[in-house]
Every structure is written in structure tokens, then in C-alpha cells.
Amino acid sequence: MATELTVLPTQNLEAFKGVKKLTVEEYFTSGHRTCQGCESALVMKLMAKAAGPRTVILGSTGCMYVANTTYYSTSWVVPWMHTQLGSSGSAAVGTAAGLKVLMRKNRIKQEPINVIAFCGDGGGADMGLSSISAALTYPEYNFLILMYDNESYANTDIQLSSMTPYGANTTFSPPGKARRILHKRWKKNVAGMLAAGHPECRYVATVDASYALEMMNRIRKALTIGGPTFIHSLDPCPKGWDYDPIQSHDLGELAVETGVWPLFEIEDGVLKFYGKSKGIAQGRKRKPVREYLLRQGRFAHFTDEDIEYFQKKIDLMWDRWLIPGAVCIEMGDDIRKQLARAEQEVAAAEA
Amino acid sequence: MTGSIEVVYRGIFQKTLGQRITRGIVLAAVKEGKVGISFGRYGDSPERNGIPAKSFAVVADNEEDLQTYLSRYEPTDNDVTVAVDDTLCKGVESWAWYGLQPINKLTQPGGVVLTTSMQSPEELLEDCHRKDTEWSLAVLKGIASFSGLWVYKDDHTDVRVLGAIARLAPHVVKLESVEAAIQDEWQDELKVTSARKAYERVETRKVGPDEGNPEKPYEFQLPKWWEMKEGLVIPGIPVKQDVEGWEGGYRPGRNPTFKKFATRTMRPVIDFEICTKCTLCWLQCPDSCFDVTPTGHYDANMEACCGCGVCEAVCPVEKCVTMVNEAAFGDNASQFEMYEKDTDTYKSWLKGKIEDKVTTDRYHGFQLRGKYEEEVQEIIREVTK
Amino acid sequence: MSVSTKAAPVADQEMLISGCAAIAQALRLSDIDVVTAYPIRPYDTVMQAVAKLISNGELDAEYIVAASEHDQFEIVKHASAVGARVFCGSSGVGWMYAMEAIAVTPALRLPMVALVGNRALDDPGAFGCEHNDALCVRDLGWMLTWVDTAQEALDTALIAYRVAEDRRVFLPCAIGADGAFLTHSEVLVKVPNKEKVDQFLPKYDRGDKLLHPDNPITIAPQVNEDWVMEIRKQNDDAMRRARGVIQEAYRDFHKIFGRQGGNPFVESYMAEDADVILFGQGTLSLPVKVGIRKLREQGHKVGFVRLRWLRPFPTPEVQETLSRAKAVGVIDRDYSFGSPNHGAVLYNELRSALYDLPNRPHVISFICGLGGREVTLDSVTEMSEILLKVAKTGKVEQPNYWIGVRG
Secondary structure, eight states, X not given: OTTOOOOOOOOOOOOOOSGGGSOOOOSBOSOOOOOTTOHHHHHHHHHHHHHOSSEXXXXXSSHHHHTTOBTTOOOBSSOEEEEOTTOHHHHHHHHHHHHHHHHHTTSSOOOOOEEEEEEEHIIIIIITHHHHXXXXXXXXXXXXXXXXXXXSBTTTTOBOOTTSOTTOOOTTSOXXXXXXXXXXXXXXXXXXXXXXXXXXXXXXEEEETTSHHHHHHHHHHHHHHOSEEEEEEEOOOIIIXXXXXXXXXXXXXXXXXXXXXXXEEEETTEEEEOTXXXXXXXXXXXXXXXXXXXXXXXXXTOOHHHHHHHHHHHHHHHHHSSBTTTBOOOOOHHHHHHHHHHHHHHHHHHO | OEEEEEEEEOGGGGHHHHHHHHHHHHHHHHHTTOEEEEEEOGGGTTOOTTSOEEEEEEEESSHHHHHHHHTTSSOSSEEEEEESSGGGGGOBOOTTSSSOBOTTTTEEEEEEEEEEESSXXXXXXXXXXXXXXXXXXXXXXXXXXXXOSSSXXXXXXXXXXXXXXXXXXXXXXXXXXXXXXXXXXXXXXXXHHHHXXXXXXXXXXXXXXXXXXXXXXXXXXXXXXXXXXXXXXXXXXXXXXXXXXXXXXXXXXXXXXXXXXXXXXXXXXXOTTTOOOOSHHHHHOTTOOEEEOTTSOEEEOTXXXXXXXXXXXXXXXXXXXXXXXXXXXXXXXXXXXXXXXXXXXXHHHHHHHHHXXXXXXXXXXXXXXXXXXXXXXXXHHHHHO | OOOOOOOOSSOOEEEEEEHHHHHXXXXXXXXXXXXXEOOOTTTTHHHHHHHHHHHTTSXXXXXXXXXXXXXXXXXXXXXXXXXXXXXXXXOHHHHHHTHHHHHHHHHHTOOOEEEEEEOOOSSSOOOSOOSHHHHTTTTTTOEEEEOOSHHHHHHHHHHHHHHHTSTTTOOOEEEEEETTHHHHOEEEEEEOOHHHHHHHSOOOOOGGGOOBTTBOEEEOOBOOTTTHHHHHHHHHHHHHHHHHHHHHHHHHXXXXXXXXXXXXXEEEESOTTOSXXXXXXXXXXXXXXHHHHHHHHTTOOEEEEEEOEEESOOHHXXXXXXXXXXXXXEEESSOOXXXXXXXXXXXXXXXXXXXXXXXXXXXEEEEEOGGGOOOOHHHHHHHHHHHHHHHXXXXXXXXXXXXXXXX
């Protein structure tokens, strides 16, 4: 049959109906060697908890590899394997393909097994983007790729990645006497890019572990929908962002409240904002980015001008982008006119 | 003749401080016509915040002596071991190895452990492990200095430690050369004063082999190559631990070989009386350190808590979770068990810990632009007085 | 491992196929589970053949067209970890593009089998044969074998799975096949029936290293200096054990299929009484053998030894077959710029292997047939004459020669 496509069933992971209804078990547990207040370690924990015991996890090189699994010990309860820095996409495909064929040939029990591959922003948005992009085109495999974005190569020594915010201090972008701002690139919108370019990918979301329940439910939804799916998590990093670890949670919230980090999900091509971003998208006031920036040492060299520039870019995203946080394109006049006409026609027809 | 100094610090939030001290020693030694090297333990280089790491300075009269000393790679008989956070006196479990290393392990017989602390030497000796030989404990009064890689909290801890070292190990560096090096490096007379005052004020106490914490530190035996599983395979962690009398509760399985006893600089104390069991501390803890008790409370297990304070930050009930300086604790016992056993005793214990401001006042890094500057003024006034 | 040697009822089928297609047949017979393709000449004809087998329903495997060689090798690496029998391959700079994934596979002890259709490395872009691509894994823990004919390619692929998946070994195996002549020419190949192959090749069983929720393990945590040497030593031990496992595999293969009865590690041609011996690997054996027959007619005692396994290197066999010669000429279809004597890779390997012999022959390096240039009969004559002169005089005037280069 020309159009035959076998997709295996997925686990039906219903949304947790509140923090008191969470499963108690941890599948990523204590004893990792991450920093105090590591939000990415929290992401791992929540991700594994949301996925449950019948899960295989692949982790690409980065903090969540180096710090979590120091040889001869591990913090993983579920099976876990290292993959190379740029290989989260390939690891997901290979694992899902292997499980699928072995089930078909009755070499292992037929059952839905979650496959999750994670990568950092360096592994995902820089080196591994092509591998992730390729992975999201295989509709016959069920897996989730989660990118934990702590906005730098924080394991290596805090070097800038393409996800490092404008102007931030990193070991590759130190503010100096001649150049206060060495890093002038603006962060990619990876979730939007991947959703826009991969029609077979049925679920893409942005998450923030400060909103744990909402985050876990997005992971559960991705795993339940099946096919190749992608989640982008913003993770405050006390080491690279330079802040007291007690602020991890607050900074995660501030990122959303200032509009720096829009929370949205795209399910079968339909985008919805959720959490506090929903209100912001509907026009609720955002907190000034100043509140977010001045609590991080990496922006301590910012002048008022720099802060203003940052604010303007965020305003631009919310005011002008086709979809804030997701699609940095504006509609051309022709399309606007056409849409306006269509609306009028609909209104006229209804009248 | 050679001399070596080891600085034990808490990863990235004290990396600059550690480096400034070991660099300062070498720069001072150069003033005396000596040669030297300043280096960090490469294995510690990911520099997790909170997790102990080391930086070394070795100085010698000539290149050949220096080479002879360095051929051992890592100094194992330091004239002075500096702990820039006094909670490190509980021991060092580095990112790079297994097992707990007593803070004085690499201090040579008769050598000195120097720490910046508000505690008395006697209090600190409850934490420092016993050593076969005599050694000294030196205390430089002050709170542990923490700041990240980008914004340095210049509270003069670096130069104060240098001044103290000149007093404790004059054969390594003399005060005059330390002063000269500070002046060269920072052109700051006030810093020179801080160093001199520290030289004068550092207090030393001799410690005999029968003094100190008698606990045997946790050791780890490295297996032979044929004892390790091939293919880089490590067994996963069991999903739960069976605990007697905990029916209905849940204690997760935990990494059996890496505990957070030495990683922690603060720990949460929990008022179980006012806890609403909202789950947030348990849910938001990046280290999964909370055991779920049979009563549905959340008990921070000290085997796994690294002291980040997120539980305090997320707790919606005022004063239910309070972060307290790790120095205030002598054991890692379960708070919930204490509470269950005798609620009144627990409550007064809890109150005592929270109120003990001498040891509880501390924080670990950048909180808001301008905050360091305000504090530093006061600290410097105090230390140069 | 014990294998039943009962003769199978169905006879072998003879097919007119290329070396790459012969390997594809071996993959069909091995019932591989996951295979990844990415185009680069010349190896990729194997993937074209696999694609046909898949689309015709002759092979049931996950057939994945990847987005790069790195993806290709990473995908099969992970499929292997969950228990799938996998196949992959590449050529030239494609193999280099995948090198990170290739380098990490041995320590993971994943029995991947890969074809390297040998191709010159860029720049300049060229798709002729050179061995430097495959040689890049010489030191990494890959088993490395070179085949000469399409038949040998098919047989070796089956043997490669048997050896790689043996739990005493669990190492990946690369099969070197010279681009063009072997990969692309169609010859008659005996394709055995499935029953025989099933007797020879047990199912891949990853045992307690299987990544599966029923066997919750952590694979490949980060290590520091306390562990790396021990891990390398384990790999070294596996490579040492591979030698015996290879011998067992060939013995069983011969019993079941009636082929591959000779020495598994070296093929010796008129070498027993030879004064001088040419030594090399891969398809150059054809012109060399023909050239030697001519020289023998002229009364020159020239022989040829073809190396079949470079890793593990068969030191005893090499010493045994070469020790009686006065001079040995190593024909390398590769280079190692700036190496000892400016010789090439195989030359220096061989010289090292012979060093401990009490009466070792003189060894000369011949760099020949680079970038797909043919090793001609004239070249064989030229190299033999150089060796005969060395044998006669006992003097090495020049340790290495570029044969067939203009100038």
C-alpha cells in the first residue's frame, strides 16, 4: 500500500489534575552533581515524573549529562543513555526505531514505551538543530525531544550559544573597556521555527519549570499525542546567569511575567498561549524587563540604554510579530487587506 | 625550599576569590625573588556552585625545586589549607571524586587550616575531622564571601586571607611582599590595610591528635578494571527505598555514592505545625530531597539537600521553611522524626535555629544590582578599622 | 558458542551482483533490524540495494534515510543499544563527518557493522579509492577488515555480525571495500540460504546491557581521570579476545558454507618459497597475483600476502608468512605524511609487527594506487624488481617509493 504508515500506540498520559494528584514516584532522583538551585535538574525531575516508569531517556552532552551521571553512579531510575552533543534528534529516532522493529518482530514485548531525548541549548539550537529538524520529519516514530535552555554552554565554562540573550556576559562575550556589549545577536525562537517548518510534528510547546504542573502536563500531552514532538524549556541557571540560587524559581516566573519567555503550545498546527502568557497575549500588562535583568549578574554591566533596547525588542515581539515568541514575521499589507476583506465578507454574510 | 597553599572553595561562586588568593601568593613570592605557580584542580573545572573545588599555589626558591614539587601533580602536604567557607570544615566531597575528604587531610603535620568564620575554633572543631598529627586551626573573623563569575563582591576577603597566610606561613610569603603585591595588583591602599589588619587579627589554636570530629569519613574504594561492568553500564537507581514504619509515605531511591553532606551551605528547617502540605517544596526541589512522610508532610532529607533555598522561595506559608546556615547543625538527622518524637522539643530547637542570627545570616550570590556595593562598604569599614 | 553444522537442505543461489549488492544480500540473510542511509559514492550502492530489498518486502527492517552521516551513525548506535541488529556505512569525507559517532561506538560496546566504501578524502573532491578514510578508526577500538571480492564481502559481512555480537567481543566492525572495482562491478556470487545463515548467526542478545524499561541501566555516564584508563583497558581486552572469536567464526563458517577455509587473517599467494613478497590489502590482489604469475614464469620467486584483518592485527600470522622472505614490499593505498621513513600506514604497522623477528626481512613502502588510480601490472613489476634488487644486494637504498606518480 502506497500510503501505509504504521504508528504505534502511545501511553495515554492524562493531565495531572492538580499538584495534589501528582504521582509520588521520582524517576530522576537525588545525588546528581548539579549546582545548587539548578533549574535544569528540576526540569529533568519533572520530565521523568511526567513520563513515568515505561520510558527510555537519551541525554546529549551538556550539564544534564556531565553533572547528572558522574561515572559509577547515576541519578536515573529509568533507563538512560548518553548521546553526543548534536545528536538528540538522532538518538530519539534510533531508539524509537529500534524499539519499534523489535516489537514488530516479537523480540520484545509490544507496549508503548516513551522515548525522550533531551539536549541543552548548545546541543539543540546550535549543533544539533539539523538532527532535530530531521527527526521531526519521521511521522512513524513516537518520541519527544526536550531542549533545556539555560542560555549558554554552562557546563563548559559559560560560553555564549545562539540562545544567549542579547548583551549577556559570558566567557565568550566579556564586557570590556572598548566594547561593553560583545554579544549582539538576538536569541532564536526555536519552538516556533520547528513548529513552522515541520508539518508532521503534531506537538510543540514552550515550558518553564517554575510552573511545574503546567510543564508536566505539556510533557504528558506530547508523549500521548505521539509522533515526533518537541518542547523548549527555559531554565534559569544560577551559575551562568549569576544569581543567588534561591532566586531560581522567581526568575523562572519573571521570565514569563516580563514577556521575555512566552508560554505557548502548538497542537496539530493550532497555537495557544497558556499560563500568564495567555493574559499577556490578550493585552495584560507585562512587568518591565528591568526587574528580570537587574537580578542577574550577567546583565550587571547594562546601562539604561541597553535595558531600554532589550525592552524595545520584547515590545516588538509582542506588538509586531505574527505570533509573539513563535513567528517573527509580520503580515504584508496585501495579506492584511485580504484578511480584512474576508472578515467583512463573513460579517456581511452573517448579517 | 618549597611551600604550598591549598584553597578549598565552593565552585563558581567562589572561583574568582580562590584564584585571587592563589595568584596573590605567587605574585607576593615573586617579590621575594621566588618562583611559583597558581592552578586549579582540573577535575573540578565544571565548577558547580556550592560543590567544593580547589585551587593551589606552590612557591619555591628556584625552578628546580618547583619542578620537583610539581612532579607529584597535586600538593598533598600543604603549609596552609584555606577554607573560604567555614562549612567546608565538615569535609570536602568534590565534584571529581567519591568519598569525603577531611578539610585537613592535605594539610601537612604542623600545618594550618585557615577559615573565614563567625564561629569559634571550638565550634569549628566539632566539624573538622581528627588528624593523626598535631595541626593548627586559624580563624579570620568574617562571613563567607560569595559572588558569581561576572560580578565580584570585593569585600577584601581575598587580601585578608593573603595577610593571614603571611602570618601563618611566613616562610611561604612575608607580609611586606604580600603588601607590595596587593599594591601592584590593585593600587588600593585600603586593601593593603585590610591585609595588614588580618595579619594582626588572625587567631590560631593548636589542635592535638585527640581533638576534632571523631567520625570516620566516608571512603570509596575504586574498583579494578575487570570489576567494572563493560560497555559503560551502571545499574539504575531503585524507584523507592523501603523504610520501616513509613507505610503510606515515600522515600525515593537515591544515588548511593554521592551525597550532598558537603555540598550544602544552608539547610531548610521546617515548621511542620504550620505546613499546609501544599507540595510545592517537594515538587520544586531540584534535588528531590524531600521524603514524603506517612502523614503527608515533606521532610528534607539531608543526604540529598544541597541547600539551594528554592523550597523557602516557593513556600506560601510565612516562616514554614527557613534556610539556616549549615554551620548551625551538628548532624543530618530527620527533622520530621524529631518532630514526631517530641513536638515541643522540636519547636524550641526550630526556634533556636531560626533566631541564631550569628550563624544564620548568609546568602550565596548576586540578588540585585547594587546590593554588593552597599554591603561591601560596611564590611570594609569593619575589617580596616 | 556452539553451532550446529548440519547441512541445510536448500542449495546456495548464484547471483550476478556487485560487491555492495552482495553485502545487501548478507544484510537480508542476517535479518538486520535498523539501517540508515545517506548518499555518498561509492558505498551508497549498498543502500540503494537495501532500499530495493525493503520496498520489495525481502527485508523487514527500519530503513531510515538520514540527514547526514553523523545522524546516520548516531541513529544506528542508539538502535543497537536497545537490541536491534544494525547496519550503516559511508565513504571518504562522509565517514569523517560521522567520525564523532564512529569514535564513541566502541567504548559503548555496540556491535555495529559498517561498510566503508573506500574513497579519497577531500580536497580535492575525488571519488576514487584510497584507504585513509577507514584507517581513521584504526586506533579507536573498531575491528577493521578489508575484502577483495564480492563473495568475500558477503561472507565477511555475515562473519562480522557473528564476531561483533559475540558477548566476549561486543565491538563494532568496519568492512573496507575498495571503491569502484569491488563496489560497482557485478560478478557471480554464491548467496547462501537463510537456514544456513541462521545456523551460523545467532540472534543479537544484548543481555544485561540492553537499554529497556525492564533493565533500567544508565549507559555512558561522564567519567574523570579515575576511570578512563580502566575503561580503555576493558576495550583492549575485548579486542584481544576478538582474535579467538574470529578464528571460531571462520571455522564454523567453513563447516556450514564450505567457504573461507583458509587462514582468516591473511591470504598467502605463492609466498611459501618466495624470496620477495608484496603485501597489501583489498582489491589490488588481482593485478598483483597476475603480475606475480608472470614474474614466476620468468623465474623470479615473488609472492603475495593479503592482509584480511587490520584490527585485530594478526601479528603471529604476519610473522609466520613473511619471516622467510628477504624483502617485503608493502603496497599502501593510503599515506601518512611525515611518518617514519615517510612510509604509509600499513608499512609502518607491518614493520612494527616484524621487529621482534630474529631474521626479519627488509621492508619497503610502496605508495600506489591513490585516489582511484589503478595498481597496474607494470607497477607490480616495478615494485617486484625493486624488492628483488634489495634481496640480492641486502641493501635498502630508499625506504619508500611513490609508484605510478608522474614526474
